Amino acid sequence: MKKKLFPILCFFLVLCSMLPAAPASAATFNIDFETYSAAIELVNLDTDTIVYQKNATARREPASTTKIMTFIIVSEQIQDLDNTQVTVTKEVVDQLLGTGSSLSGIKEGDVLTVMQLLNCMMVPSGNDAALVLADYVSNGNVAAFVELMNQKAQGLGCQDTHFTNPHGLHDDEHYTTAHDLYLITKYAMSLPHFTDICDQTRYTYTPVGGPEAGQERTLVTTNRLIDPNLDPDLYYRYARGIKTGSHDQAGYCLVSTATRGGYSYMCVALGSPSVDENGNKISTRGEMIDSKNLYEWAFNSLRMKDVLNSEDAVGEIDLKYAWNKDKLLLVPAKNYSTIMPDSVDVSSIILTKNVPEEIEAPVKKGQKIGTATLSYAGQDLATVDLVAAESVERSELLHSADTVKSIFTSTWFLVIAGIILFLLLIYVVLALIYNRKKKNLRKIKKYRRM
Numbered sequence: 001m002k003k004k005l006f007p008i009l010c011f012f013l014v015l016c017s018m019l020p021a022a023p024a025s026a027a028t029f030n031i032d033f034e035t036y037s038a039a040i041e042l043v044n045l046d047t048d049t050i051v052y053q054k055n056a057t058a059r060r061e062p063a064s065t066t067k068i069m070t071f072i073i074v075s076e077q078i079q080d081l082d083n084t085q086v087t088v089t090k091e092v093v094d095q096l097l098g099t100g101s102s103l104s105g106i107k108e109g110d111v112l113t114v115m116q117l118l119n120c121m122m123v124p125s126g127n128d129a130a131l132v133l134a135d136y137v138s139n140g141n142v143a144a145f146v147e148l149m150n151q152k153a154q155g156l157g158c159q160d161t162h163f164t165n166p167h168g169l170h171d172d173e174h175y176t177t178a179h180d181l182y183l184i185t186k187y188a189m190s191l192p193h194f195t196d197i198c199d200q201t202r203y204t205y206t207p208v209g210g211p212e213a214g215q216e217r218t219l220v221t222t223n224r225l226i227d228p229n230l231d232p233d234l235y236y237r238y239a240r241g242i243k244t245g246s247h248d249q250a251g252y253c254l255v256s257t258a259t260r261g262g263y264s265y266m267c268v269a270l271g272s273p274s275v276d277e278n279g280n281k282i283s284t285r286g287e288m289i290d291s292k293n294l295y296e297w298a299f300n301s302l303r304m305k306d307v308l309n310s311e312d313a314v315g316e317i318d319l320k321y322a323w324n325k326d327k328l329l330l331v332p333a334k335n336y337s338t339i340m341p342d343s344v345d346v347s348s349i350i351l352t353k354n355v356p357e358e359i360e361a362p363v364k365k366g367q368k369i370g371t372a373t374l375s376y377a378g379q380d381l382a383t384v385d386l387v388a389a390e391s392v393e394r395s396e397l398l399h400s401a402d403t404v405k406s407i408f409t410s411t412w413f414l415v416i417a418g419i420i421l422f423l424l425l426i427y428v429v430l431a432l433i434y435n436r437k438k439k440n441l442r443k444i445k446k447y448r449r450m
């Protein structure tokens with residue numbers, strides 16, 4: 001199937017990039033072990049709550065975790081991933097000569113489906129597959145493909161992300177953060193095929209055309225966290241996917257997820273040292289040790305706890321114009337639960353209301369009145385809407401009486417009344433003076449007659 005017209009899709013992607021992303025709430029807790037990675041973010045996926053951070057907004061090179069964004073762009077640009085075929089050209093694969101790239105082994109002349117290339121890119125972290133896909137989608141203009149990557153990052157709410165290539169090779173201007181990479185990966189997980197591809201330890205396929213058409217090839221994952229055959233010490237049976245990455249400047253990087261006992265987490269670990277100060281290779285995979293330890297800590301220490309019930313009042317405010325009722329009860333708009341340490345009681349959560357001092361009837365049940373911020377240990381957990389617990393009709397008699405009262409107590413009324421009183425006083429004084437003069441005049445006339 002033909003690929004979409006690239007300029008039109010660029011336009012639509014720019015429009016999509018204008019849509020804001022919903023931020024994750026934060027409730028970071030302390031851990032009792034050391035970590036290797038320079039930047040980490042651990043997020044509970046059930047509540048979209050950040051439970052641990054370390055330099056999560058510091059810019060880091062993402063290495064091959066870049067391919068998560070490449071997957072996003074390719075899957076959104078090509079409608080039929082299974083039947084769209086791409087021919088691998090010498091001009092494209094030769095661009096990686098001498099770069100020390102991780103390769104999937106695709107060869108000049110291979111005809112592969114886009115789905116096959118996505119697997120070649122994500123399972124063995126093939127830079128060759130990433131470049132072939134970017135070249136195909138952009139009609140040979142890889143820079144335009146990279147621009148789509150940057151536009152998408154902005155649209156997902158990434159504040160400190162900039163890509164310069166589709167595979168993640170070193171470039172000083174190629175960077176992201178642990179938090180931004182979480183946003184990117186969370187979005188990618190909503191796309192068809194992404195999690196299935198990333199969770200594979202082996203992928204076997206046959207080219208659909210070219211010199212080796214029909215010859216079976218098998219690829220092996222680079223993710224030791226999900227494959228017990230690569231390193232039993234690093235293997236974590238609850239882990240799923242997602243993407244590894246490494247080069248000397250980026251260090252070891254890993255984006256992964258894990259699910260246990262009804263809880264799901266994503267861990268982004270960037271910048272575990274891959275070379276020492278002398279440039280010698282470090283074999284310790286700190287990013288995987290960190291991820292495994294953090295998952296175990298979260299599963300063993302954190303629990304989902306009910307904090308607010310939509311039927312329970314959390315306060316009240318003054319109510320005007322209601323007959324025999326001067327207070328309005330407030331309740332949360334919905335039930336609220338959050339991830340917390342198992343040892344912490346929900347009574348430790350502080351609720352701070354942001355509501356008006358009073359409200360006028362009529363009020364409808366469920367009408368938003370204000371908000372409440374929930375915090376624990378000085379950190380904001382969430383902001384929830386507070387709504388009216390009941391409907392209250394307005395008393396027209398009270399409203400009319402208050403209207404009259406407001407008229408008589410208004411500044412303008414008092415000023416006008418003062419002016420009127422002042423004029424009346426002047427009138428009385430003038431009248432008295434006039435009457436006195438008139439009386440004196442009569443006395444003078446009477447005296448003259450005598």
